[in-house]
Amino acid sequence: MPPGSGHSIWLDGELADARGPHLNVTDRGFQLGDGLFETARARRGVVIELDEHLERLRAGCLALGLNLSASDDQIAEGVSQLLVAEGLAGTGSGSSPGPVGDAAVRITVSRGPLERRGLLPAGFEDLDATLVVQAWPYAPTPAAQLERGLRAVSSSIRRDPSSPLAGVKTTSRADYVYARLEAARAGADDALFLTLDGRLSEATAANLFLIAGQTLATPPLTAAILAGTTRTWLLAHAEQLGLAVAEVDLRPEELLAADEAFLTGSVAGIVPLVSLDGRPIGTGRPGPRTGALRAAREDWIDAMSMAALLPEPAD
Numbered sequence: 544m545p546p547g548s549g550h551s552i553w554l555d556g557e558l559a560d561a562r563g564p565h566l567n568v569t570d571r572g573f574q575l576g577d578g579l580f581e582t583a584r585a586r587r588g589v590v591i592e593l594d595e596h597l598e599r600l601r602a603g604c605l606a607l608g609l610n611l612s613a614s615d616d617q618i619a620e621g622v623s624q625l626l627v628a629e630g631l632a633g634t635g636s637g638s639s640p641g642p643v644g645d646a647a648v649r650i651t652v653s654r655g656p657l658e659r660r661g662l663l664p665a666g667f668e669d670l671d672a673t674l675v676v677q678a679w680p681y682a683p684t685p686a687a688q689l690e691r692g693l694r695a696v697s698s699s700i701r702r703d704p705s706s707p708l709a710g711v712k713t714t715s716r717a718d719y720v721y722a723r724l725e726a727a728r729a730g731a732d733d734a735l736f737l738t739l740d741g742r743l744s745e746a747t748a749a750n751l752f753l754i755a756g757q758t759l760a761t762p763p764l765t766a767a768i769l770a771g772t773t774r775t776w777l778l779a780h781a782e783q784l785g786l787a788v789a790e791v792d793l794r795p796e797e798l799l800a801a802d803e804a805f806l807t808g809s810v811a812g813i814v815p816l817v818s819l820d821g822r823p824i825g826t827g828r829p830g831p832r833t834g835a836l837r838a839a840r841e842d843w844i845d846a847m848s849m850a851a852l853l854p855e856p857a858d
């Protein structure tokens with residue numbers, strides 16, 4: 544079977560045939576989008592920043608009152624089993640033979656199945672969450688897209704920073720799908736959300752950054768954004784890479800006047816953004832510092848995966 548043929552998933556504690564059937568039709572994830580998910584990058588079978596993803600998942604479970612009984616270790620074990628079963632855990636490198644296992648991993652949790660109708664019918668507290676892990680071969684961002692950069696439109700959907708769900712990665716993604724449709728209908732690659740009061744928030748599946756002079760700026764957590772793991776990494780590493788960091792409210796005019804801009808996400812990494820609503824950002828071309836940050840993040844991912852595979856030192 545070729546790697547990543549998608550024949551298996553990991554469902555509630557064991558490998559299962561991806562072609563199913565698996566889910567009860569009353570599952571609340573299906574019926575109501577009553578669930579959460581995480582998408583992470585794996586390299587050499589090592590899930591990058593798995594702890595951060597699981598921490599965010601558990602914070603979401605707490606916010607929505609989902610009972611996820613699986614431990615972090617059990618989830619990590621499930622992901623490993625799946626990557627091996629799918630042939631996506633290759634440990635090769637430039638000097639050793641065999642493929643480097645690069646994958647996108649999705650962990651989805653829903654409140655579980657409940658026969659009764661309604662938003663919170665009797666019995667909802669007793670449900671044990673459904674847990675599914677899926678894996679795909681990693682599809683690198685096409686070189687042509689990196690050379691040209693992404694074009695964005697501003698979505699007509701506004702984000703409410705006072706919403707307690709603004710930073711929760713729920714499976715209720717209709718707003719994000721709609722915004723991506725707005726982009727596609729305008730011939731653009733992605734959409735940026737603004738807050739109700741006109742500040743920049745984030746893209747449909749990525750955080751937003753700009754570079755102005757020697758400063759790397761990004762909207763703060765109070766701008767109705769997801770606290771992205773790649774965003775957190777950049778804020779921690781940018782100074783070593785020669786940039787001062789600023790989590791500040793930004794307006795579209797500041798984005799257009801920036802020297803460079805980019806979007807960040809776990810799987811796609813750091814991808815240049817070159818226009819908003821048909822107007823160029825900076826020169827309208829991907830900038831050199833965006834390219835350098837992207838390379839630094841990719842190198843770090845590679846180093847983290849190698850380090851995780853080193854044998855534990857003996858006591």
Ligand SMILES: Cc1ncc(COP(=O)(O)O)c(C=O)c1O
Nearest residue numbers: 748749750769771772773808809
């Ligand atoms: C809305 C949104 N913002 C930001 C991100 C980036 O988060 P991360 O860097 O953890 O992938 C994502 C990732 O899917 C997202 O869906």
